[in-house]
């Protein structure tokens with residue numbers, strides 16, 4: 001029997017961000033490995049016209065939870081959705097709910113965050129810093145609390161090249177930032193944002209760093225630990241390979257490439273692609289929860305959940321494998337054949353943007369106009385290239401994360417726990433993982449049927465023929481125009497023709513002779 005699984009039995013667990021990518025996989029694993037847990041409280045807000053209950057039902061009815069429901073058929077009874085909005089100062093939790101949470105919770109997993117790189121600083125501070133502070137305050141009033149696990153990001157200090165498992169101080173105290181967000185107006189915040197974030201690339205990484213400082217400063221008397229995952233990708237093994245449900249990290253760009261919209265990327269092929277499967281993150285997080293509660297380390301331990309130092313993959317290799325997978329498993333109704341160039345040169349990127357992105361988009365929109373339809377490709381391309389520019393920072397650099405605490409924790413696990421809560425990234429086979437990732441995107445994100453693969457392959461063949469035809473026509477038109485306007489081009493043309501003629505006559509002569 002797994003010690004960690006047994007530890008969560010009978011426990012009341014509070015999860016924030018349970019409706020997010022990581023939160024769902026965390027809940028699923030808890031139900032599957034500790035079906036005798038008491039209850040999972042999840043802080044949820046209504047969204048997209050759905051009530052809390054509807055959101056929970058939708059999550060539990062998804063394919064992700066099929067295995068968990070076999071092991072724990074009464075999952076519906078074990079989940080308690082609590083209305084909350086972490087954007088509100090009091091988190092908008094009712095008094096009754098608050099009482100129950102405070103008196104019953106044993107473990108807190110704080111996953112909720114805004115992960116948008118370009119969020120307004122006020123909003124990012126509210127969610128990633130102030131809400132963390134409020135939750136720590138709540139946690140300090142929980143008599144039965146055994147551990148508080150905060151999910152941060154390995155990129156919270158991405159202004160450094162080598163990152164240790166420590167909290168690095170931010171130049172301005174989080175409390176000052178929180179206070180100033182309350183009275184500064186949006187225009188002033190916009191103006192001071194670049195100065196505040198300094199050498200951090202965006203408001204997300206900056207506020208995640210502030211959030212860690214808050215944990216250090218205000219979680220002093222609690223049993224706290226921080227998990228820092230790098231770029232979280234689809235599941236590796238559990239509950240099944242390739243599960244993913246949002247566009248974050250590489251997923252969106254893999255779709256854009258597979259659909260033939262994205263054909264070039266400013267990326268450094270030899271930079272480390274520090275992707276980490278979400279099930280590895282979840283396994284480590286649960287192991288950290290157990291260790292923190294049972295061992296009660298004297299200081300706040302930070303755990304890096306990264307792949308680069310133990311089993312590195314590189315963007316070039318990843319891109320190559322993604323493209324190879326599209327040969328076998330193409331996406332349906334592609335705009336162009338998937339083929340992408342990784343280049344680290346800005347000039348080449350601009351050239352490819354003009355030729356491979358803007359020109360086809362403009363031509364296609366022209367065709368849509370001609371056929372009486374609404375043009376949309378240039379707008380889509382605009383949004384895509386904006387997104388790419390936001391991600392470029394992360395695909396042109398490499399970082400080194402030390403993983404001493406994570407390795408120490410692995411050594412403390414029994415062989416059974418190492419199997420059930422496996423976070424040993426050295427066992428991951430990248431080629432297999434990437435193939436399953438692409439397949440997972442096709443099935444779970446794009447909801448495409450596998451039976452459509454032969455038709456998708458036919459479509460790609462048609463696109464290839466159109467591509468060759470188009471290029472040949474373009475070449476002939478350009479050549480014809482050049483011939484009409486330039487004596488030099490005509491001379492070159494006649495030289496080539498006469499050279500070919502002589503070359504052919506040379507071969508014809510011996511044959512004539514033989515006869």
Ligand SMILES: CCCCCCCCCCCCCCCCCCCCCCCCCC(=O)SCCNC(=O)CCNC(=O)[C@H](O)C(C)(C)COP(=O)(O)OP(=O)(O)OC[C@H]1O[C@@H](n2cnc3c(N)ncnc32)[C@H](O)[C@@H]1OP(=O)(O)O
Nearest residue numbers: 115116117153247248249250252253316319320340387394
């Ligand atoms: C040698 C041979 C080679 C061969 C070569 C072949 C190569 C080819 C193969 C290529 C594949 C392999 C390479 C992969 C590289 C991956 C890099 C990943 C780096 C990630 C680093 C993460 C590090 C930090 C980790 C963390 O710790 S945090 C977790 C990560 N956090 C995020 O990933 C949030 C991103 N997102 C946003 O930050 C916002 O989304 C925002 C984008 C600002 C827009 O923001 P905005 O303009 O305001 O507008 P939206 O409404 O949001 O979006 C507007 C529209 O763009 C859509 N869209 C949102 N997102 C994405 C997304 N990703 N990708 C695509 N589309 C997206 C959205 O659906 C909407 O489309 P629509 O619905 O309108 O049609």
Ligand SMILES: NC(=O)C1=CN([C@@H]2O[C@H](COP(=O)(O)OP(=O)(O)OC[C@H]3O[C@@H](n4cnc5c(N)ncnc54)[C@H](OP(=O)(O)O)[C@@H]3O)[C@@H](O)[C@H]2O)C=CC1
Nearest residue numbers: 017018019020021022085086087111112113153229231232
């Ligand atoms: N994905 C990644 O690549 C990485 C993620 N991380 C960290 O992992 C954690 C989880 O990320 P991930 O699951 O990918 O992110 P998602 O965007 O998928 O999920 C975010 C979660 O936070 C919730 N949330 C956001 N705003 C509020 C609010 N105002 N009130 C209540 N809940 C709110 C969302 O709820 P709702 O469904 O209502 O929007 C959702 O459940 C984050 O802390 C992130 O920083 C770290 C490294 C990489």
